[in-house]
Amino acid sequence: MSFKYTLEIITIIAILGFCALFLCTNSTMNGPVFAGSDSAGSGLIARLSGIPLENFKPLISQWHPPSGEIESCLFAFQAAVGGLMVGGVFGFWIGQKKKA
Amino acid sequence: MHIMEGFLPWQWCLVWWIVAIPCLMLGIYQLKKILAKDREALPLLGVTGGFIFILSSLKLPSVTGSSSHPTGTGLSTISFGPWITAVVCAIVLLFQSLFLAHGGLSTLGANIVSMGIVGPLVGYSVYRLLRNTPVNIYITVFLVTALADIFTYVTTSLELALAYPAETGGFFSSFILFLGIFAVTQIPLAIVEGVVLALVFKYIIALKPDILIRLNIFSEEKINKARNEQS
DSSP: OOOTTHHHHHHHHHHHHHHHHHHHHHHHSSSOOOEEHHHHHHHHHHHHHTOOGGGOOOSSOOOOOSSHHHHHHHHHHHHHHHHHHHHHHHHHHHHHHHHO | OOOOTTSSOHHHHHHHHHHHHHHHHHHHHHHHHHHHHOTTHHHHHHHHHHHHHHHTTOOEEOTTSEEEOOOOOHHHHHHHHHHHHHHHHHHHHHHHHHHSOSSOSSSHHHHIIIIIIIHHHHHHHHHHHHHTSSSOHHHHHHHHHHHHHHHHHHHHHHHHHHHSOBTTTHHHHHHHHHHHHHHHHHHHHHHHHHHHHHHHHHHHHHHOHHHHHHTTSSOHHHHHHHHHHHO
């Protein structure tokens, strides 16, 4: 039996399973908002400490992206930097292999 | 897993910075040593670091009704160990705290400890345990990646529980509450991340098996066995 594409098949199944789980959660949960777990964690900190969320002040002042769109743009930039690194190296290795 | 700026008392920020700094220094020392010895390690470092950049930028929905992101530290942990991984994570976390307001400079030490040190250390322990056993390379990569991911979030829960023990039940009760938010959300993400990075490792083996052997990441026999299974 050939195992040539076993990992690819397992990866596709895992991604499809993950998507199915999301759709299932979205349709069965009562109003899931899919906000970040970081925000949920901050909410729990406020509850445990008894300090309202708005009273937590930065110890070191911080720049905030002025809008959600700018934030998405910067996250995309981060992913693009990673993509360039991965793509560049894989391309380099493929070129080296062909040359050899 | 980002602890936001201002959400950790300064005493705890200091504690986690004190833990993080020596690990980062060790990572920089190891990085210099590896690159001086073998420049061919640089592209592999680029690929493993690239995956930390990509995966930590993806916010994915999960079963708890909230979203979280994978860490992508598995490949770097296997290839270069936890200390160099800590350096790469520090760069990513610094970018996110400066430009995205995810995490902060005061909490950067705590975030480096969870994503760059403890998660990869747990993954690296699993890798060392399985490296010389007959366990398949891809299963090893999957386990290292998934556990490094989950333990990052377990550590964040621990850091927050230490700083904010519950009024009733104290640290333990608080730890369980934070685990419910961070670690449970992370389980499906960690599984998918493990599978995806195992697939990426397959392509690294196919294209550049020599660097994996030279850096003694896996034995030549194991790498050849994995290559034969692919063809």
